[in-house]
Amino acid sequence: MSSLETPERTRVFPVIGLEVHAQLQTRSKMFCPCPVTVGDEANAATCPICLAFPGTLPVLNREAVTLAMRLALATGSEIHRDSRFSRKNYFYPDLPKGYQITQYDRPIATGGGIEIDTPGGSRTIRLTRIHLEEDAGKSLHDTPFADVPSTVSLVDWNRAGVPLCEIVSEPEVRTAEEAASYLTELRRLLRFIGVSDADMEKGNLRCDANVSVRLSEDEPFGTRVEIKNLNSIRFVAKAIEHEIERQAESLRRGERIVLETRLWDEKSSRTVPMRGKEEAQDYRYFPEPDLGALRIDDAWMSEAAATMPELPRARRARLLAAGVPASDAETLTSARELADYFEQTAALASTRLAANWVTGEVLRWMKERRISAEDALSFPVSPARLAGLLRMLEAGEISAASGKEVLAAMIDSPAEAAALVTEKGLGRISDAGELDRVASEIVASSPGQVALYRSGKTATFGWFVGQVMKRTGGRADPSSVREAITRALETDNG
Ligand SMILES: [Zn+2]
Known part of the structure; x- marks a missing residue:
C-alpha cells in the first residue's frame, strides 16, 4: 500500500432498538378528567389529581386502554388479561408527583411486530412490548415573558398526565434507513387505526434510539448509547447515521464506548452528551399502590377488535x-x-x-x-x-x-x-369539417414545412399535429387531428 492510500476502514455492524412514545387520542388525561387538548394558556388543564395533591386518587382512563389494545391487535402483539402499573421515581420540575405512573414488569402487551420494506424485501421488526404510561409536563427555560428574568425557568403542567403508549422494538433494526422505514410504518399505522395523530412536530410521537456497534455479526452486542427525544423521522435517520459513525471511529481508535444518553444537535449535525444513562434501579420502581390490576375481559377484547379498521x-x-x-x-x-x-x-x-x-x-x-x-x-x-x-x-x-x-x-x-x-366550451372538437378547415389553413400557410415533409422528413407530421392542437386549445381528439392533416396534405397542391 502506498502512503497516499488511506488505511482500510474497519467495517462495523450496527444494532438499533427504537422506543417510541405515542400520545393516545383520548379526550381526557390518563388518570383524571382534565382535557388533553387545550389552548395556549399554561396550566389551564390541571386538577388536584394530575398535580398530585395529597389525598387524591388516580382513576384509569378506559379509552386509553382500548386504544393501546387496538395497537396491540394491529401489530399482532399478545394482550395480557392482567397487567399492572408501577411508579417510576425521579425528580424533575415538570413532574408534579415526583414519579411517573407507568407499566414496568407487567405491560399490557408483548410480542408482535412492524413489517417494513427494505431494499432486500419486506422484513418484520419484532416488538418487545407495548405499555401504557402518563406524560410529564413541560419546562420553559427561555421564557417568552418580558417581566420574567432569563435566569428563571417556568413550568407548564398541561401535558402532565396525558396518556401515552410506549412501543419498544427488539434490537433488530440494522441501518438508519430501516429505522426511518420502521417509524414511517408505525406512524401510518397509529394514524390509520385512530390510536394517535402521531404528529412528530407537536411532540405527539417521540422516538428514542438505542444504538450500538460491533465488529462482526457474531459478537455480543456492544455498549449502547441512547439518543433521546428525536422529533422528526429525518432527524432519527441523521442522528443514527452520525452515532454509528461516531462509535465506529471510537472503536477504530481503540476506545471504549460509554453507556450514556445523548441528544441530537441539528445545528452541528452531531449527537452531544446529555447525561449518564440511568439504569432501572435508579428509578426505584415499585407497584402503584393506588391502582388495582388492569384486568381485560372477553367483552373488552371484542370491543377493541370490533373497532379495528x-x-x-x-x-x-x-x-x-x-x-x-x-x-x-x-x-x-x-x-x-x-x-x-x-x-x-x-x-x-x-x-x-x-x-x-x-x-x-x-x-x-x-x-x-x-x-x-x-x-x-x-x-x-x-x-x-x-x-x-x-x-x-x-x-x-x-x-x-x-x-x-x-x-x-x-x-x-x-x-x-x-x-x-x-x-x-371545453368539449372535444369532433366536427371533422372544422378540423379540416384548421388543418388546411396551417398546411397552406407553412410551405417550408410542407416541402420538408414531401422531401421525406416524415417527423414534420408531428409539427402539423402540434399546430392544430395549439390552434384548437388542445380540445381536438389526436387521432381526428392526424386524419385531418393527412387529408389536408393530400389535397394541398403546393
Ligand atoms: Zn387533572
Whole structure:
C-alpha cells in the first residue's frame, strides 16, 4: 500500500432498538378528567389529581386502554388479561408527583411486530412490548415573558398526565434507513387505526434510539448509547447515521464506548452528551399502590377488535390487486382518509384514472395549501363529482388539459363537470369539417414545412399535429387531428 492510500476502514455492524412514545387520542388525561387538548394558556388543564395533591386518587382512563389494545391487535402483539402499573421515581420540575405512573414488569402487551420494506424485501421488526404510561409536563427555560428574568425557568403542567403508549422494538433494526422505514410504518399505522395523530412536530410521537456497534455479526452486542427525544423521522435517520459513525471511529481508535444518553444537535449535525444513562434501579420502581390490576375481559377484547379498521398494508395490497400502480398505492394508503377518498372515486370511475388524478391533481392542490392527507375528505370536489369528470375523460369527451381546467373550476363551484365543460366550451372538437378547415389553413400557410415533409422528413407530421392542437386549445381528439392533416396534405397542391 502506498502512503497516499488511506488505511482500510474497519467495517462495523450496527444494532438499533427504537422506543417510541405515542400520545393516545383520548379526550381526557390518563388518570383524571382534565382535557388533553387545550389552548395556549399554561396550566389551564390541571386538577388536584394530575398535580398530585395529597389525598387524591388516580382513576384509569378506559379509552386509553382500548386504544393501546387496538395497537396491540394491529401489530399482532399478545394482550395480557392482567397487567399492572408501577411508579417510576425521579425528580424533575415538570413532574408534579415526583414519579411517573407507568407499566414496568407487567405491560399490557408483548410480542408482535412492524413489517417494513427494505431494499432486500419486506422484513418484520419484532416488538418487545407495548405499555401504557402518563406524560410529564413541560419546562420553559427561555421564557417568552418580558417581566420574567432569563435566569428563571417556568413550568407548564398541561401535558402532565396525558396518556401515552410506549412501543419498544427488539434490537433488530440494522441501518438508519430501516429505522426511518420502521417509524414511517408505525406512524401510518397509529394514524390509520385512530390510536394517535402521531404528529412528530407537536411532540405527539417521540422516538428514542438505542444504538450500538460491533465488529462482526457474531459478537455480543456492544455498549449502547441512547439518543433521546428525536422529533422528526429525518432527524432519527441523521442522528443514527452520525452515532454509528461516531462509535465506529471510537472503536477504530481503540476506545471504549460509554453507556450514556445523548441528544441530537441539528445545528452541528452531531449527537452531544446529555447525561449518564440511568439504569432501572435508579428509578426505584415499585407497584402503584393506588391502582388495582388492569384486568381485560372477553367483552373488552371484542370491543377493541370490533373497532379495528382495515390495516394500511392490507389496504395497499388490495389496491395493488385492483390494478393501482405500486407507487400510487403507497401514496394513497399514507392516510386512511386519502384511501377512502380514492376508493369512493374509483367506485364510480376508472381505477387507473382515479389513482392518477387523486395522486396527481388532488394531492398537488392539497400540498400547495399544506392540507394533510388526513384531511383528504375535505377536498372541495367530492369523490362523486371528481368521478363525473373522470368519466368524461375516459369517454374522450374532453382532453386531459381541459380536464385540469374543469377541475380547477369545480374547486370554486358546486357545479358538475359536464355543466362546466359546456359553460367553458371545453368539449372535444369532433366536427371533422372544422378540423379540416384548421388543418388546411396551417398546411397552406407553412410551405417550408410542407416541402420538408414531401422531401421525406416524415417527423414534420408531428409539427402539423402540434399546430392544430395549439390552434384548437388542445380540445381536438389526436387521432381526428392526424386524419385531418393527412387529408389536408393530400389535397394541398403546393
Ligand atoms: Zn387533572
